[in-house]
Amino acid sequence: xxxxxxxxxxxxxxxxxxxxxxxxxxxxxxxxxxxxxxxxxxxxxxxxxxxxxxxxxxxxxxxxxxxxxxxxxxxxxxxxxxxxxxxxxxxxxxxxxxxxxxxxxxxxxxxxxxxxxxxxxxxxxxxxx
Amino acid sequence: xxxxxxxxxxxxxxxxxxxxxxxxxxxxxxxxxxxxxxxxxxxxxxxxxxxxxxxxxxxxxxxxxxxxxxxxxxxxxxxxxxxxxxxxxxxxxxxxxxxxxxxxxxxxxxxxxxxxxxxxxxxxxxxxxxxxxxxxxxxxxxxxxxxxxxxxxxxxxxxxxxxxxxxxxxxxxxxxxxxxxxxxxxxxxxxxxxxxxxxxxxxxxxxxxxxxxxxxxxxxxxxxxxxxxxxxxxxxxxxxxxxxxxxxxxxxxxxxxxxxxxxxxxxxxxxxxxxxxxxxxxxxxxxxxxxxxxxxxxxxxxxxxxxxxxxxxxxxxxxxxxxxxxxxxxxxxxxxxxxxxxxxxxxxxxxxxxxxxxxxxxxxxxxxxxxxxxxxxxxxxxx
Ligand SMILES: [Zn+2]
Numbered sequence: 001x002x003x004x005x006x007x008x009x010x011x012x013x014x015x016x017x018x019x020x021x022x023x024x025x026x027x028x029x030x031x032x033x034x035x036x037x038x039x040x041x042x043x044x045x046x047x048x049x050x051x052x053x054x055x056x057x058x059x060x061x062x063x064x065x066x067x068x069x070x071x072x073x074x075x076x077x078x079x080x081x082x083x084x085x086x087x088x089x090x091x092x093x094x095x096x097x098x099x100x101x102x103x104x105x106x107x108x109x110x111x112x113x114x115x116x117x118x119x120x121x122x123x124x125x126x127x128x129x
Numbered sequence: 130x131x132x133x134x135x136x137x138x139x140x141x142x143x144x145x146x147x148x149x150x151x152x153x154x155x156x157x158x159x160x161x162x163x164x165x166x167x168x169x170x171x172x173x174x175x176x177x178x179x180x181x182x183x184x185x186x187x188x189x190x191x192x193x194x195x196x197x198x199x200x201x202x203x204x205x206x207x208x209x210x211x212x213x214x215x216x217x218x219x220x221x222x223x224x225x226x227x228x229x230x231x232x233x234x235x236x237x238x239x240x241x242x243x244x245x246x247x248x249x250x251x252x253x254x255x256x257x258x259x260x261x262x263x264x265x266x267x268x269x270x271x272x273x274x275x276x277x278x279x280x281x282x283x284x285x286x287x288x289x290x291x292x293x294x295x296x297x298x299x300x301x302x303x304x305x306x307x308x309x310x311x312x313x314x315x316x317x318x319x320x321x322x323x324x325x326x327x328x329x330x331x332x333x334x335x336x337x338x339x340x341x342x343x344x345x346x347x348x349x350x351x352x353x354x355x356x357x358x359x360x361x362x363x364x365x366x367x368x369x370x371x372x373x374x375x376x377x378x379x380x381x382x383x384x385x386x387x388x389x390x391x392x393x394x395x396x397x398x399x400x401x402x403x404x405x406x407x408x409x410x411x412x413x414x415x416x417x418x419x420x421x422x423x424x425x426x427x428x429x430x431x432x433x434x435x436x437x438x439x440x441x442x443x444x445x446x447x448x449x450x451x452x453x454x455x456x457x458x459x460x461x462x463x464x465x466x467x468x469x470x471x472x473x474x475x476x477x478x479x480x481x482x483x484x485x486x487x488x489x490x491x492x493x494x495x496x497x498x499x500x501x502x503x504x505x506x507x508x509x510x511x512x
Contacts, residue, residue: 039374050152056489065275066275066277067265067273069324070326078263088374089259118263
């Protein structure tokens, strides 16, 4: 039972979460077409290649779109943030009233550790749109 | 050279329970009633059904459950689940199965008790761990994110979104079977409670119960059945993502692709279509699909609807039953778009009937703008 060594080791979700828990935001870069992949997967979404390499992301990005969810307990922000290379993730923009979040604002990420770690964002210094 | 599936099959029977608030009825009850109505509509018997197509948000094994309840033993079946567009995917699958002899009588059916079950979508075993920590209100926040992006890119306004809801209501007021028929104004929509910016309560579809079914067979047999056939001239389907964060461009859907495929098979274009049904789970949907299906240029749907084009008396009647916004929406609305298209082609629509409809386009959406399916139906004159 010889397995294909290209796919040995933990799967991409597990590798992503492990890196977050170690304080690093890692994104997959395609070695064939240079696309950046998020969420993690075994296959490049742009070209179908399985040759994906993990690289450290500085966590800088821009607000691609945003909404304010009106909850009885209080309004909160849900945003899609575009990171370098075009990878897009759902997150929230913190430290600013949700209504003041604007498409195009520059943001920077911070890891929230835990059993299921994730990344949140704040407005980058001097950011305006 | 005509596409080998163009006009080779027809919708010959339709069933609609119109039970939008039906305590004590299960989703399977609604589905079975609709199936009986659809078969009676075309004079066929349950024993004639040898191709079964169904999807339900409440059943993980819908084909098995439905075959057992209807007492049929299909020799071809398809339970593809892509959300509300599933039934138009089933239609495309049924066309191929019928033309290739895998079945002779296809039943496409659906039932739901979403309203009486508490107005909540049944939890599907489909977790989204990369979105869950941020608590988007599913599914509205996904559509709100798309609406915000469309407004940013094209200057679309909340008033234009509101005009979609008003047009749907104005059509519902002409449909005695629509669930909500009270007058609705643009100001009422704009002053409705905000749920997930920029969408208010009035930008969101109804939550109802309901059951729907259609019977599809080969064209040569359709001519011998009692109802005026609605020939299937073209279909197209497309899938682009599951979670909204993975949608390639939030202001453009893969209805572009499903529409182009349907037009190519049918050999017609949007300029030939004078009646269409688009899956309006939210007001932004109607704008996106008018653009992506080629009824106006990208970014111009807001101006189109505010000019009254899609309203009663307008140049381009859209969602003439009142749509998901005002007629009914049991969670997966797609089959109801086809049923209204068939009724318009048959001339059965009473006060809301469009004169001289020979071609009708039905378009359905599933997930969070994730799956798209387009069907173009026509009368015998279009073959
Ligand atoms: Zn690639």
